[in-house]
Amino acid sequence: MIDALIQLDRRWIFLAMFLAVAIPVLLQPELPEQPTPIVQSVFDRIENLPSGSRVLMALDYDPASRPELGPMTRALTRHSALRGHRLFYITLWPTGVPMIDEATDILETEFADQYHYGENYLNLGYGAGQEAAIKLICTDLTKLFPADSRGRPFALWEIARGVNSLQDMDLTISIGAGYPGTKEWVQYAATPYPAIDLVAGVTGVSAPPQYPYYPQQLIGMLPAIKGAAEYEAALAARYGTAGEALPALLDERLAELSGPQRTRESITVEMAEAAGIEMAQVRRVLDGRINCLPRAEIKAFARVLEIEAEAILNAAIQDGADYSEDRDYPSNYLNYAHSDYQDALKRMAPQLSAHLLMLVLIVLGNVIFFLQRRRGVLP
């Protein structure tokens, strides 16, 4: 047995790692996360900024780190948009430009009603020069970015009014995978210019060197995919409601009403028309991505589904919606506790099994090592 383990072909280890990651990816078990203080600091900072504050996001990473850093970029973008902040995107990595596009896609889809290019978000694209670029924009933003990524002069955009340098931003977010990255933002922006408030999101391997900067130079940090998962959990707790009562009720009524004359699809169209909303929005309600509805929408749905509006309201309340004191919700109030918006949380199960496998392999390796020693094979 031991001899077999000593001679173990490493392809078996590769297979074990593949299965350890692939099985949870396919099964998608949900693991709860609690935000740690270092992550909560980032959340609180964005949450407590007054609506309309200027936030600069530096996405200094490429596709290799996208699986690890993409989820936190999305979560931070969503949170900033939910708070109504004005967003400026830049990258110091030439291959980082499409990372900005991924973030702005969220604003153009989930926040299409509130967010308009040049008014409350701007893509400044790639800036060459690594740390020198950071130093330059600390005193003059237009010297590095005279125009946005579309080639229009920076000063002509509405969002650019009153912005001369990085010091005019209310918060700078550095999401970095290496050089130039968070370390350079700390050394050349946050440290020499105390007016620059900096938070960061980093990869697992680059997280340990950033810890000495917290909490002085870095207000908070999202270390690796776990940091992103904790942030998503904080976002879900504040801007999401768990529960399946509303989707279950609507699904049940659709099943009861649908037949040869009135199909499920046609009833959904009726719901969209009655509420005056897009079909895509009704689908989001049906699959739970929206579960806090405006009262007007509840009444419209109730008419089409031939049930009491009270029943829909109660189901939404059961899921966690709050209609006390005449509270109402906007039409596009997304449920950030829905798994569609929890990319990082979904990856915590594969991470857990991969970590456990690593521990098993370390133990196994050491057992073999000590047995070999006992046999006198090793000194």
Next chain:
Amino acid sequence: MKRTIPIIIAAVAGLVMVVAFFVPPLIDWRETAEEWFNILAAVAMILGGASILAMHLRRISDQKRGWGFSLVTLIAFAITLSVGLFKVGVPPMAEYPDRPWTGEYITHGAPLWWIFQYLIVPITATMFSLLAFFVASAAFRAFRAKNAEAVLLLGTAFIVLLGRSYAGTLLTGWVPESYAALTLPGMTDTIMGVFNTAGQRAIMIGIALGIASTSLKILLGIDRSYLGNRH
């Protein structure tokens, strides 16, 4: 002359940066130096491209082992460069429909976007993912408790690996709130926030002192290694 002028440029630019940090009225000088740096950084990218071209062309002409890979590199380089530079397949901006080349070079659906999305993204993600397999293999074959230091390292790895996953919460979730520091996530936070921070600070201060001394040598023209081997 070939040596003296670069040394003077380096010394003047470096001194301007140092002095401007302490003398705020000289901040304009510093900004000018930084702008020059950015221009040079952009030019360096062109030089880098030219260097890749020259190196691989040499490999192909010499028919060195693996020259086929050089050929693939050059073809990929040429295609990506021309597609991006000439904005192939990029529609003009909506505001200027009759002006070609006004669209964003990485417009959704354009060839450069396609290259990025379907070649660069999966290739780099694959390379990065391979790390997990090699780390697992290394954990089995190399992570041995050979001495006291290795035992400490192993213990730390165990705590952090468990503490940074749900296993830590699951295994030590029963520990009362007042003893949270003794849970696996609590111990992980202590390791990262205390031991790691102390070690990192020591390394960072050491590096900073090293950088300061090397920078002084460069500014004073003592260290000329940045000029190349011949100097």
